[in-house]
Amino acid sequence: MKNEKHTRKEIIDKRLQTAGWNVNDATQVIEEFDIAVPLPDGVNEPRTQYEGHQFSDYVLLGKDGKPLAVVEAKKSLVDANIGKEQAKQYCHNIQNEKGGELPFCFFTNGHDIYFWDLGNYPPRKVHGFPTLDDLERYQYIRKTRKALASELINTAIAGRDYQIAAIRAVMESIEKRKKKFLLVMATGTGKTRTCIALVDALMRAGWAERVLFLVDRIALRDQTLDAFKEHLTNEPRWPKEGEKSIAKDRRIYVSTYPTMLNVIRDEENSLSPHFFDLIVVDESHRSIYNTYGEILDYFNTITLGLTATPTDVIDHNTFKLFECEEGVPTFAYSYEEAVNNIPPYLSNFQVMKIKTKFQEEGISKRSISLEDQKNLILEGKEVAEINYEGTDLEKSVTNKGTNALIVREFMEECIKDPNGVLPGKTIFFCTTIKHARRMEELFDAFYPEYHGELAKVLVSDDPRVYGKSGLLSQFTHNDMPRIAISVGMLDTGVDVRELVNLVFAKPVYSYTRFWQMIGRGTRLLEPTKMKPWCAKKDNFLILDCWDNFEYFKINPRGKEISSSIPLPVRLFGIRLDKIEKAQELQNDTIIINEIIKLRKQIAALPKNSIVILDAQSELQRLEDDNFWNKLTDDKLEFLRMVVKPLMRTISDVDFKAMRFEKDILEVSLAQLNQEAEKFDALKESIVEEISELPLTVSLIAKEASLIRKAQTNNFWATVTEEQFDQLILKVAPLMKFREAVMPLGTAKYNFKDEVYAKEYVEFGPQHEALSIAKYRELVEQTVNQLVSENPILQKLKQGQEITADEAASLAEVLHDEHPHITVDLLRRVYSHRKAQLVQFIKHILGIQQLESFPETVSNAFSDFVKAHSYLTARQLQFLDLLKKFIIEKQELNKRNLIESPFTMLHPEGIRGVFKPNEIEEILKLTEKLLAA
Numbered sequence: 001m002k003n004e005k006h007t008r009k010e011i012i013d014k015r016l017q018t019a020g021w022n023v024n025d026a027t028q029v030i031e032e033f034d035i036a037v038p039l040p041d042g043v044n045e046p047r048t049q050y051e052g053h054q055f056s057d058y059v060l061l062g063k064d065g066k067p068l069a070v071v072e073a074k075k076s077l078v079d080a081n082i083g084k085e086q087a088k089q090y091c092h093n094i095q096n097e098k099g100g101e102l103p104f105c106f107f108t109n110g111h112d113i114y115f116w117d118l119g120n121y122p123p124r125k126v127h128g129f130p131t132l133d134d135l136e137r138y139q140y141i142r143k144t145r146k147a148l149a150s151e152l153i154n155t156a157i158a159g160r161d162y163q164i165a166a167i168r169a170v171m172e173s174i175e176k177r178k179k180k181f182l183l184v185m186a187t188g189t190g191k192t193r194t195c196i197a198l199v200d201a202l203m204r205a206g207w208a209e210r211v212l213f214l215v216d217r218i219a220l221r222d223q224t225l226d227a228f229k230e231h232l233t234n235e236p237r238w239p240k241e242g243e244k245s246i247a248k249d250r251r252i253y254v255s256t257y258p259t260m261l262n263v264i265r266d267e268e269n270s271l272s273p274h275f276f277d278l279i280v281v282d283e284s285h286r287s288i289y290n291t292y293g294e295i296l297d298y299f300n301t302i303t304l305g306l307t308a309t310p311t312d313v314i315d316h317n318t319f320k321l322f323e324c325e326e327g328v329p330t331f332a333y334s335y336e337e338a339v340n341n342i343p344p345y346l347s348n349f350q351v352m353k354i355k356t357k358f359q360e361e362g363i364s365k366r367s368i369s370l371e372d373q374k375n376l377i378l379e380g381k382e383v384a385e386i387n388y389e390g391t392d393l394e395k396s397v398t399n400k401g402t403n404a405l406i407v408r409e410f411m412e413e414c415i416k417d418p419n420g421v422l423p424g425k426t427i428f429f430c431t432t433i434k435h436a437r438r439m440e441e442l443f444d445a446f447y448p449e450y451h452g453e454l455a456k457v458l459v460s461d462d463p464r465v466y467g468k469s470g471l472l473s474q475f476t477h478n479d480m481p482r483i484a485i486s487v488g489m490l491d492t493g494v495d496v497r498e499l500v501n502l503v504f505a506k507p508v509y510s511y512t513r514f515w516q517m518i519g520r521g522t523r524l525l526e527p528t529k530m531k532p533w534c535a536k537k538d539n540f541l542i543l544d545c546w547d548n549f550e551y552f553k554i555n556p557r558g559k560e561i562s563s564s565i566p567l568p569v570r571l572f573g574i575r576l577d578k579i580e581k582a583q584e585l586q587n588d589t590i591i592i593n594e595i596i597k598l599r600k601q602i603a604a605l606p607k608n609s610i611v612i613l614d615a616q617s618e619l620q621r622l623e624d625d626n627f628w629n630k631l632t633d634d635k636l637e638f639l640r641m642v643v644k645p646l647m648r649t650i651s652d653v654d655f656k657a658m659r660f661e662k663d664i665l666e667v668s669l670a671q672l673n674q675e676a677e678k679f680d681a682l683k684e685s686i687v688e689e690i691s692e693l694p695l696t697v698s699l700i701a702k703e704a705s706l707i708r709k710a711q712t713n714n715f716w717a718t719v720t721e722e723q724f725d726q727l728i729l730k731v732a733p734l735m736k737f738r739e740a741v742m743p744l745g746t747a748k749y750n751f752k753d754e755v756y757a758k759e760y761v762e763f764g765p766q767h768e769a770l771s772i773a774k775y776r777e778l779v780e781q782t783v784n785q786l787v788s789e790n791p792i793l794q795k796l797k798q799g800q801e802i803t804a805d806e807a808a809s810l811a812e813v814l815h816d817e818h819p820h821i822t823v824d825l826l827r828r829v830y831s832h833r834k835a836q837l838v839q840f841i842k843h844i845l846g847i848q849q850l851e852s853f854p855e856t857v858s859n860a861f862s863d864f865v866k867a868h869s870y871l872t873a874r875q876l877q878f879l880d881l882l883k884k885f886i887i888e889k890q891e892l893n894k895r896n897l898i899e900s901p902f903t904m905l906h907p908e909g910i911r912g913v914f915k916p917n918e919i920e921e922i923l924k925l926t927e928k929l930l931a932a
Contacts, residue, residue, distance in 0.1 A: 008073050010110075011076060012058075012073050012108060015113070016029065016058070019128060019130060028060070028061055030059045032057070033056040034053055035055070035056060036097050037054055054093060056071075056072065057071055058070070060129075067103045068132075068135045068136070069103050071087075071107070072084075072106070073109075074108070083108070084116070088105055088116065090103075091103045091105045091118055101139055102119065104135060106129065113126050113127070113128065115130075120142065126300055127273045130274035131272050141208075144206045145205060148174060148175050148201070148202075150870060152870055153201055155866040157193055157231045158190060158193045158198075160345065161861065161862055161865045161879070162185075162333045162337070163193065163197065164876060165876040167198045169331040169873040170304065172873055174207065179302050179323075180305075180321070181303070181304045182305040182307070182330050184307055184308075184314065184332040185306070187518075188338070188523040189333055189345060191308070192224060195213070199278065210276050211253065211276065212299070213253065213254045213282065214257060215255070216256060216283060221254050221255065232252065235251045236251050238252070239255075257291075258292075261291070261651075264298050265606050265608040273300065278302045279303045280303075283306065283492060291651060294610055296321075305318065305321070310335075311334075331873075335515070342857075342858045342887065343858065350542070352543050353757060353759050354545050357753055357756045358393065358399060358401075358751070358753050359390040359402070363390075364386060368751050372751045394430075399748075400438070400442075400748070401753040403435075404753075407442045407446060409543070409755065411446075414426065414501045415501055415541050417482075417532075418533075422482055422533075424534050425498040425500060426483045427490050427520055428485040429487075429505060429506055433457070436485045436486070440455050443455035443483065456481040457485045457486075458472060458475065458484045458489055458490060459488070460488065476496050490520065491520075492513075495523065496523075498525060498537070500521070502543070503542075505545050507546040507547075508551075566650075567662065568653070570662060571647070572598070575597060576598070578594055579595065583631065590721060593721065593725070599622075599628070604653070606651075615642065618638075618642055622643070656736045660727075660728070665724075666682055667686060670682055687716075690731065703731060779818075779821055779826070783814070783844045786813065790810070792810045793845075796838070796841055796845060807837060814837075823840075830850065832853055853887070856929065857883060858887070860925060860928075861882075865879060877905060882902070885901070892930060
């Protein structure tokens with residue numbers, strides 16, 4: 001029986017040692033720490049020594065020798081929470097006796113450790129003890145942090161009203177001692193900048209000293225590091241260029257999920273679970289709930305999730321992970337809000353659908369031209385044998401003519417650079433790497449004068465993509481390449497503001513991924529950052545070659561991606577099934593053999609994975625050899641329900657070899673079950689896999705005899721367990737060579753294709769405003785054409801003022817040119833209530849900027865919010881409502897501010913949200929706007 005003493009010596013002492021505490025050094029750790037218990041109020045009679053003292057199992061000391069933390073230990077077989085109140089009492093009694101800071105509180109049974117920051121947060125489970133530096137940092141933060149309500153936000157980093165509102169919403173929740181937050185912000189609205197401004201405020205206020213920013217790709221890591229470098233220049237960052245191992249002296253850490261998972265599992269260089277004060281999870285996605293969820297569990301600190309996925313399609317698990325009740329995020333700002341803002345924060349888009357004949361009708365005798373059919377016959381091919389659906393393109397068949405047509409249509413319809421010759425920056429989304437290479441070859445063939453620089457394939461496994469002079473950097477910062485041909489890599493996260501064309505050369509079924517892809521083009525181009533190949537960006541164009549927009553009109557949420565069970569979990573499960581069958585058949589040889597393999601799988605579990613450490617109290621049953629003597633039903637149930645799911649933590653293995661092992665295991669189980677049909681089907685699949693191994697490779701040639709034998713019917717007719725083992729032992733490790741020589745499996749043709757449909761698609765916000773845009777275009781075109789022949793317009797162009805009579809004469813000229821050019825219409829179209837004709841003309845000629853009324857209101861409110869960045873989330877919400885009210889009504893009475901819709905935020909309207917002096921400021925602002 002493992003008692004408390006055993007737990008302390010065998011488990012807790014070791015875990016304290018891992019965190020750098022030497023339990024044998026009384027300057028660091030005191031065991032059985034003597035605490036004098038104060039007498040209750042009103043009790044004066046003497047007590048025995050025992051009654052007046054308590055003994056804490058461990059007290060961890062600071063560098064000054066004062067108690068920093070109390071650790072209460074219980075035996076490993078009981079619930080650690082039994083020591084909760086005891087540990088709390090020790091902490092308070094130590095403070096009463098010694099004075100100074102309240103010690104931090106820990107209670108544990110060795111396997112489960114709970115950390116309680118008394119008076120600040122409820123207890124939480126942690127995956128290791130803090131180091132001395134961690135505890136002293138915690139104590140310093142607790143003692144010196146300032147109130148966040150009065151902490152100003154650096155509006156030079158994130159100064160838009162919604163960004164300030166997002167930061168304020170998180171800061172207010174942090175002060176209420178929440179630890180999980182979710183920001184839902186459309187791609188291009190500045191999630192990273194918002195996060196950096198939040199980090200800046202938390203660091204200045206003393207709430208965070210170290211921050212981890214998690215991303216899912218190297219390109220995004222580099223982009224995020226650059227953003228932190230730009231906005232928080234003096235904060236040390238990791239990694240610097242060329243750094244491989246983790247450094248522990250930085251403040252900002254940016255890492256991919258796999259890198260950080262390797263760090264926390266690394267015995268020598270692992271970080272303390274208490275190392276970070278804030279973790280930011282960028283583009284929160286499904287992998288957080290599987291393998292990489294271990295990172296968040298390990299650090300278990302203040303966590304901020306960032307996502308661009310619209311709130312109505314966010315996975316329920318995401319809301320649950322970030323503790324958002326009823327699916328309501330901490331803050332949300334949608335694409336529609338950003339596009340419809342005045343002025344807009346994001347670029348709108350137009351969609352052109354292009355569909356070819358083969359995509360619509362497929363490739364068969366009825367759709368191939370007679371000329372192409374004749375050529376097929378001359379090549380000795382049967383026309384009747386060619387029969388593909390349109391959806392087979394770039395899957396089982398590729399047609400050069402279809403891809404060539406897409407390239408030609410793109411070059412004709414795309415938004416060009418200011419010279420009107422070459423396309424502006426463009427992303428082609430392709431199906432496969434081979435598809436992308438074929439597109440690249442077509443651009444090179446059609447436009448050889450650009451020497452292969454016009455279009456480049458950018459895929460994540462190409463090392464030439466990364467670095468300061470890599471292909472991605474060239475596409476982002478240089479004139480060439482103009483077209484990035486991508487397979488997955490550029491679907492999310494990459495920030496190239498000059499993008500004006502997106503080409504969907506593949507079908508997309510995930511709604512989340514679809515909007516992430518669209519988000520590549522939504523960023524506006526700031527006037528100060530214009531480049532020669534993109535002088536301005538009014539909107540961007542999407543060429544949809546696969547009816548994606550039609551698909552999402554019919555299927556608004558897209559197609560659910562079915563999550564598959566990890567391969568190591570499946571292998572373990574099939575092995576259990578085989579053992580169970582062997583026990584039924586009383587085949588001891590198979591039972592012993594498979595148990596050995598099962599135990600080998602269990603031994604391969606990553607020891608430093610917190611998932612495994614969490615399950616250690618249950619896994620210790622498996623260390624007893626008696627457990628394996630006879631696998632009873634309850635033991636098999638334990639292996640299935642408890643141990644099998646843990647196999648998901650295995651990541652550093654040869655998965656091609658494991659897949660082959662799983663196939664062999666399945667076929668051997670089918671043989672035991674006497675399932676002849678299943679055995680034959682599995683056998684044929686395995687024979688095909690083996691036949692694709694290239695015998696020219698020396699490692700494979702060594703096993704040539706077994707490989708040839710395993711492809712014969714005789715082998716499978718008499719196959720034994722020993723031969724199955726031989727295949728796993730000798731052939732499975734060779735499977736990694738198979739993929740490189742697999743036949744393409746894709747039929748290649750070069751039939752002439754033609755356009756079946758080409759039309760603009762109405763999709764997304766503000767497309768109803770097309771007529772207004774056309775009217776403005778008409779007026780501006782008319783005025784600019786008249787400049788060369790009209791002396792009054794020439795005077796204005798030269799910066800001279802004109803008389804009232806000249807203005808009236810100009811109005812007549814314009815009315816004669818087009819009867820609909822009137823001041824009333826111009827005021828409506830340009831959203832300016834009081835401007836005169838001459839002001840509109842000056843605006844069109846570029847002499848002076850005429851700000852619309854909505855723009856004037858929006859800019860004034862934006863300036864007001866920047867100047868008052870201390871405002872609360874509710875006050876910011878009120879101001880946003882007031883801004884929209886003034887833009888819509890174009891009037892405001894004081895009484896309106898204590899009526900609906902303002903009473904929705906507080907029953908007393910503005911009086912319940914702002915102080916009298918703040919109300920006075922707001923009234924002055926509104927009076928000035930409405931008087932303009």
